[in-house]
Amino acid sequence: MNTKIAQFLVDRQPETPCLVFDLDRVTENFRSLRKALPLARIYYAVKANPAAPVLNRLVDLGSAFDAASIEEVEACLAAGARPADISFGNTIKKARAIARAHAAGVSMFAFDSAEELTKLAAHAPGARVYCRILVENTGADWPLSRKFGTSIEHARALMRRAADLGLDPFGLSFHVGSQQTDPAAYRAAVARAAMLFTDLRQGGIKVRMINCGGGFPTRYRDDVPDVDHFARAIMDTITEHFGNDLPELVIEPGRAIVGDAGVIESEVVLVSRRGAETDLRWVYLDIGRFGGLAETEGEAIRYAIATPHDGTAMGPVAIAGPTCDGADILYERANYRLPIALSAGDRVRLLATGAYTTMYASQGFNGFAPMAEYYI
């Protein structure tokens, strides 16, 4: 448990649920990624946590930004990012959003279809564009790719078309899936992108950049490989394909920058068995799926939970949120165990909840306000 956050919680006793977030951890995570992959430019994936203090800290560190919407582009600009350091990385953009970003000086855009290229050519003429290719998401706890990316064959044709439309066919990108725990996924994806890159070059297209996306994992309930393993997978494969003539490299970490910087404090609302003594214990917290814990969908992301009774006898539990919705169950099948002594009124901590939480909260479903946020 982060001592700065623990101290804040003891001193301030804030109302729950709340996120307490250690900005110095962002600095540490950013520096370890930069050290592991010194040749890659870091574009922080803003959607993981777009809070102004996080963006400000990253601007100070010299980060670039991967924005998913015009609102995120504007949040980066407001934090002091230069337009040249912002990539509009969503492959699905309104024409108006493209035009506004272009007018603001953003010059790098993602696409994965001919239809989106047409929009880009019309509303961001001459921009640098990069094509997202489809790669395996095996090994990722939170896969992404069915919705985005195109085949190698289609990407090859689209990059030519980009040039024909007067755009700059700048690069190729992929995403191996979020919370990717297998470095081999990067090896396979980089190899795929590298082959297409070489092909395009030979065909006279002046592609220059490979964007390896995000996916770098955070430690939740289970251990994950160190960032160096992922860096080595990427660099070994890049070197195998390109020798000394390296393309520009980009990574877009989200989770790995902010995930372990935050802790959510929550209050236990009820512990009950709703029947026989032998029934499963249900623990209801004051935060759930609609309070921001969307990544518990399918019990995919399994947060570590600390309680005031840790070290005492444990027993199996199901864990749920406070709303009147049947989907508001966090964990039922993931073999969670919590202390037998846990009871209503206890405060528990969901660890490493700095990524993909605050912005997933509903507007106030059932009247429950979104969690408060403290950036320290």
Ligand SMILES: *Cc1c(COP(=O)(O)O)cnc(C)c1O
């Ligand atoms: C969400 C996203 C990221 C960040 O992914 P993480 O797994 O959080 O690192 C990066 N790039 C794109 C295009 C994304 O959509």
